[in-house]
Amino acid sequence: MSKAIDVVRAVEMVPDGASILMGGFLAVGTPRRIIEEIVRQGKKHLTLITNDTNRPGIGNGMLIDAKCVDRLIASHIGTNPETQRQMIAGELQVELCPQGSLCERIRAGGIGLGGVLTPTGVGTVAAEGKNVTTINGKDYLIEMPIKADFALLACRRADYRGNLDYSLTARNFNPIMAFAGATVIAEPNEIVPIGVIPPDDVITPHVLVDYIIERRSANGR
Amino acid sequence: MEDKVLIAKRVAQELHDGDLVNLGIGLPTLVANYLPHGIEVYFQSENGVIGMSKVPGKGLEDDYLIDAGGIFVGALPGACSLDSCTSFSLIRGGHLDVTVLGGLQLDEQGQLANWMIPGKMVPGMGGGMDLATGAKRVIVSMNHSAKGVSKIVKKCTLPITSTRRVDLVVTELAVIEPTEKGLVLKETAPGVTIDQILAATEAKLIIPEHVGEMSIPADL
Secondary structure (H helix, E strand, O other), X not given: OOOEEOHHHHHHOOOOOOEEEEOOEOOEOOOHHHHHHHHHHOOOOEEEEOOEOOOOOOOOHHHHHOOOEEEEEXXXXXXXXXXXXXXXXXXXXXXEOOHHHHHHHHHHHHHOOOOEEEOOOOOOHHHOOOXXXXXXXXXEEEEOOOOEEEEEEEEEEEEOOOOEEOOHHHOEOHHHHOOOXXXXXXXXXXXXXXXXXXXXXXXXXXXXXXXXXXXXXXXXX | OOHHHHHHHHHHOOOOOOOEEEEOOOHHXXXXXXXXXXXXXXXXXXXXXXXXXXXXXXXXOOOOOEOOOOOEOEEEEEEEEOEHHHHHHHHHOOOOOEEEEOOOEEXXXXXXXXXOEOOXXXXXXXXXXXXXXXXXXXXXXXXXXXXXXXXXXXXXXXXXXXXXOOOEEEOOOEEEEEEOOEEEEEEEOOOOOHHHHHHOOOOOEEOOXXXXXXXOOOOO
């Protein structure tokens, strides 16, 4: 059975208020067609968990522009003045998390661990409201795991069974998020027949992936 | 010599053959231009590559290859791609030999503030807290003062990046080593006196008997 569906149908599955893990680092490795379709369908009240919000009008910055997002968990918003404006105006709730802790929280959520103990952030504002534990004389922050209703990923190739590979720095959070979304949708640059991606080159195993976005939707967009 | 070039050239002298190195955004990225001759270091960008280089030529940018500042970069033969957890495992796990970070303030305890100005600039810490906490060596490269105000202070008034004591600070005036006892002046910039450095520094500096002058190879 093929997992390929068109982008319109894929985004129709995402209800208002859903939580979304979205791959990408400054829009490299971000599912652009899914983002455009979320904006077109006018989704609202989303919780977005992603590394950064890029720039206005580009990549997931479009979701901020279109006010699709009520709550954001990210490590960096410095490149997007609109994210900061909405945060200061109280329109957007933002939780900033160190990048290494953010990806490990997502990993923990996806692999059945109860959280992460990390030295990063101890004694800084990143520790506010978090518990600290001491192991062998060293302090660690207890960071909570993250899961979401959807993981929306970008990849280089997918085969029709859903095996994924990635390009260079477009890999970033994508293979980690593939474990942590209840429904996982990947937007590949190319869909190839099963067997074309050699087993040793598969980075995200197909069992994690529910849907892959067809190259073109039925109405030609 | 321009201040930032002097700083970059001096920081580059701290790198050793075979080091895995992560350069922060801004001034630290200049360090890659002035590597000592005959050494090979591996540049990591935390968004997922080891073996980063400059873009090999105009028009040869790759849509999927950027550094952590969003700038197109190249990759050398032998480069490798990493997911974010692997990249930060290298950083936090003690596998990163050196990180060079910019700074807003550095204090007598050797603690760095470099990511936030409350009420003015709240960009998020990105990977900075992990780098400042986890790298084997943290080198801060920054101007000694901002608008006439010393950035080397008694106690950071801006939110710190990590409680960890950084290993070395290089400015256009001085090389300073934070130690258990406080900030030790190690070197003066060419043509700069110890008195000038003391006058430009809010923090207390420990002045050892011998203070060297920054040595920059002439052919860099």
